[in-house]
Amino acid sequence: AQSVTQLGSHVSVSEGALVLLRCNYSSSVPPYLFWYVQYPNQGLQLLLKYTTGATLVKGINGFEAEFKKSETSFHLTKPSAHMSDAAEYFCAVSDPARTGGGADGLTFGKGTHLIIQP
Amino acid sequence: DTGVSQDPRHKITKRGQNVTFRCDPISEHNRLYWYRQTLGQGPEFLTYFQNEAQLEKSRLLSDRFSAERPKGSFSTLEIQRTEQGDSAMYLCASSPSWPPGQFFGPGTRLTVL
Numbered sequence: 001a002q003s004v005t006q007l008g009s010h011v012s013v014s015e016g017a018l019v020l021l022r023c024n025y026s027s028s029v030p031p032y033l034f035w036y037v038q039y040p041n042q043g044l045q046l047l048l049k050y051t052t053g054a055t056l057v058k059g060i061n062g063f064e065a066e067f068k069k070s071e072t073s074f075h076l077t078k079p080s081a082h083m084s085d086a087a088e089y090f091c092a093v094s095d096p097a098r099t100g101g102g103a104d105g106l107t108f109g110k111g112t113h114l115i116i117q118p
Numbered sequence: 119d120t121g122v123s124q125d126p127r128h129k130i131t132k133r134g135q136n137v138t139f140r141c142d143p144i145s146e147h148n149r150l151y152w153y154r155q156t157l158g159q160g161p162e163f164l165t166y167f168q169n170e171a172q173l174e175k176s177r178l179l180s181d182r183f184s185a186e187r188p189k190g191s192f193s194t195l196e197i198q199r200t201e202q203g204d205s206a207m208y209l210c211a212s213s214p215s216w217p218p219g220q221f222f223g224p225g226t227r228l229t230v231l
Contacts, residue, residue: 004160032218043122043209043222044161051218090160094218104174105151105163106220 002027002093006109014117019078021112023065023091026072031093033074034106035065038088047089050074061085086116120144122223124210130229131200138196139226143212150193151220152185153209154178161209167193200230 007022025031032051036044048059055067065076074091092106123142131137143150148169153161164183166174169190179185182200187193197204207227211220 034219036222041227043224044211046219046221049217049219092160105153105166105176106161107163108160110158111160 002031002095002107004091004093004107004109006089006091006112008112009110010113010115012115012117013081015083016080019063019076019081019085019114021076021089021091021114023074023076023109024072025074025091025093027093027095029095030069031095033065033067034092034094035059035063035074035076036090036092036108037061038090038111040087044090047076081114081116083116083118086114088113122210122212122221124208124223124226126226127224128227128229130231132231133200133202135200136196136198137200137228138194139208139210139228141193141195141210141212141223143192143210144221145191147212147214147221148190149213149215149220150187151211151213152193152195153211155207155209155225156205164195197228200228202230204228205230 003026005024034049035047038044048057050067058064063078088111090111091109125140150167152164155161164179165185167187182198185195207225209225211222213220
């Protein structure tokens with residue numbers, strides 16, 4: 001069974017500072033990996049994903065993440081935080097070995113609430 | 119707007135009543151998913167359709183829950199004899215066959231009194 005651990009339920013950074021949100025996964029095979037952002041009372045928006053190929057992936061709003069198989073990690077970073085980045089961030093995995101190449105349900109972490117200090 | 123839509127956005131019901139939610143996926147997506155999200159938690163997978171076929175159901179989907187996608191387009195999720203523990207945000211997502219990556223709707227927030 002897959003699992004996702006997001007270290008830190010709350011992360012606070014100053015505006016303009018580096019954002020680092022941590023995600024570690026447990027999976028029997030290298031999974032597909034995703035980061036989603038959720039603003040209050042809204043659905044989830046896909047920030048970026050890793051499937052195959054280049055391990056450093058770039059997403060929307062200046063975010064990027066690096067897949068490190070040896071560390072079973074997929075940490076999310078952004079060089080300079082903006083006030084509009086304040087939201088809940090979820091890391092998720094799917095198992096490409098299951099039904100139809102990653103078509104099964106995603107397994108999510110519990111989320112990290114990102115707070116931006118002015 | 120060509121995103122995933124859900125209706126209603128909010129539903130308040132009394133314990134024991136039945137409720138039904140609707141999801142309209144992105145039109146070219148053949149895969150549709152339902153999730154449940156409670157406060158302070160990540161979404162939990164409930165069930166998944168490819169076209170009209172329901173291919174996977176989580177153990178979270180008790181006998182009181184049923185989902186359909188009769189024509190491979192919109193989907194409905196029905197909860198019978200609601201319980202207070204059913205109070206949650208119900209999220210729908212859709213995706214194409216490839217590449218992986220699910221697109222979520224705004225959710226239906228259910229409150230059971």
